[in-house]
Amino acid sequence: MDIAEVLTLADQLIFAKTGKHLDYVQDAILRGTLEDATYTQIAQEVYSSPSHVRNVGSDLWKTLSKGLKKNITKNNFRAVLEKGIVYNYQSAIVENIRGESITVNNKVNVCPEKVRSPKTPQNPEPTAKQPRIDLGDAPEISTFFDRKSELTTLENWILSRTRLITILGLSGIGKTALTLQLIPQIQHEFDCIIWRSLHNAPPLQILQTDIIQSCRGGAPVPALSVPEEGATTGGLPQKERATTGGLPLQYLRSHRCLIILDDVQTIFSSQQLAGNYQPGYENYGTFFKQIVESCHNSCLILISWEKPREIAALENQQKNCQTLQLNGLGEATREIFIEKGLLQSEKWSELIDLYQGNPLWLNTVAAAIQDLFSGKVSEFLSYDSLVLGDLEYLLNKHFQRLSDSEKQVMSWLANQNKPVEISKKPALLELSPSEFLKAVESLRRRLLIEKVQKGDRTLFAVQRAIAEYLNS
The missing domain is CATH 1.10.10.10 (Winged helix-like DNA-binding domain superfamily/Winged helix DNA-binding domain)
Known part of the structure; x- marks a missing residue:
């Protein structure tokens, strides 16, 4: 059984029905199903929640069922393949985007450009680009709330070739969840997607070496050569260029890469004004500036509690540098209260206002209400002062x-x-x-x-x- 051929066929069929290629979650579901993996195991592979993967899978099987005119489920997908139904399903006529259909050589041709004469040579549909995706540092997200407008904004910026995007917000507001949700929508725009956390504040050279090695599929990174003192390249001293981004920029030019850096605030100094780098980390600022001002088709996304000082000036170049400030959610956060089993739903809006729609804050407060007041929101709200509980620890950071x-x-x-x-x-x-x-x-x-x-x-x-x- 040729997995690559199955994935190509499925991708063409999904594209014919939806106008979109398989995303990395759908790809992982198909691969995992062929390997008898559970949704929980597949979710671990893509750093997502089992419920999200299960929902994506449900939609995927429905789309495949419509395209092949055969009931397809996770449980019977292998059996369908083994009977040759996907490859030789002669009675299935798959409709393409314009409603036309065709079968060729007893195989389903799911995405013909148009119905051609048998004498006309057929140009096969190009195989969907499968980017190399390395989400090694990405956390698992169990819940994602409705952020359609923010997702659309980010997708438009990426499609317009914005080089640096900063996503700002307080802890728990949903920056990481939003970015993970974005990846399936834009993955086919890139050759590789890499997620790294700066939680442990790695020096820039170590981070760059790690990123390049991932771009090269794990191959060793060529050593940086530093010419004599005073030599310059591209307007920068070569020594500075070697320690800030000379080699990474070569890869960002030769490949369309999406690099996501989470927890950027950890490279800034504490007890100083916002955006001041820790000693020895100032070259990050130079690197960010190079990403915006150099010519390439890649994109760097920064996820942070606070804005780097360079960004304010770089935002004047709006085409190349954009910032999205993530604010609290509204009524969508009621899902938290339903999950926690809170009572008195007429009081929930008051909770959302008091805690500014911050999902993590509301989750923390909801857990306390369930534990201390058996889910009775009115008893929690009866206190004259706002009850913080475990939220104090989050704010203290x-x-x-x-x-x-x-x-x-x-x-x-x-x-x-x-x-x-x-x-x-x-x-x-x-x-x-x-x-x-x-x-x-x-x-x-x-x-x-x-x-x-x-x-x-x-x-x-x-x-x-x-x-x-x-x-x-």
Whole structure:
């Protein structure tokens, strides 16, 4: 049984019915089914949840069933193949995108360009490009909420050849889940897709070597040669070029690659203003700048709690550099409360507002409500102050990174009853006007304060959960 031929046939049929090629999850389901793997085992291979893989599989079998006019399921797919039904299913006439159909040599021709005369040579449908996908550092995501508009925005940026995309958001907001959901939609645009986490703050050269080795399918990476001091290449000293991106850029030019870097905030210094690199990590900034300004067709996605300092200036080149700020979800997060078995659904909207629709925050709070109040939301809400519980640990990771000036500004904002203007520095803060404004700007980059527009007035505030944490 030729798995490659099965996948090619399935890809052509899916394309004929949907206008889209097999994505990497569908590919893994077909391969896994042929190897008698369970949905749970397949989910582990693609770093997804069993429920998501099961849902994708259900849609896949329905599409194959319609195309072959035969009931196809995960349980009978191998049997169908062994009977030769996929290859020699003479009575099945598969419709192409325009509703035309044809069978050739007793085989199903699922995606003919048009019905041709038997004398006309047939050009076979090109095999779908199967990118090399390395999601070695990607976490498993059990739940994904509706982010259709954000997915469309990211897909459009990638199709328009944006070179660097930054996805910003507080912890738990869904940045990683969104990016994992994006991969199946755009994978056929790339030769290889690589996911790496910067959680352990790898030096740039080690990261680049790892990425290139993955691009080369595990082959050893050629050594970087550094000419004599003072030699230049491409406007940069060769020594700097060798340590910031000379060799990786060669691969980004010769291959269309998607590189995803998660946890980018870990290469920035704590207790300093946002976006300041740790000592020895400044070359990351040069690398990001090169990605935007150099000529290539690849794309780098950064996932971070805070924006790198270079990005603000690079965003002026809108075609090459874009930023997506991910905010909280609305009513879609009710799924969390259903899963946790919370009661009194009429109170759920209040919970969503209090915790700004952050999926992780709401999941944490819902678990506490179930444990402490047997799922009764009204009893939880009866407390005068906002209950944080385990959420304090999550917020503490953000506040450990703040500078002294940022802490002063956050404390001041947390004690305001409503959004306030910053046209004048508060007298009680022991900061110069310049230090005050820099702190506000830095907190905005960290997404810890919100800007509220009221008419021609620009006001600032902190979310209630964050204010409660600061005042606790």
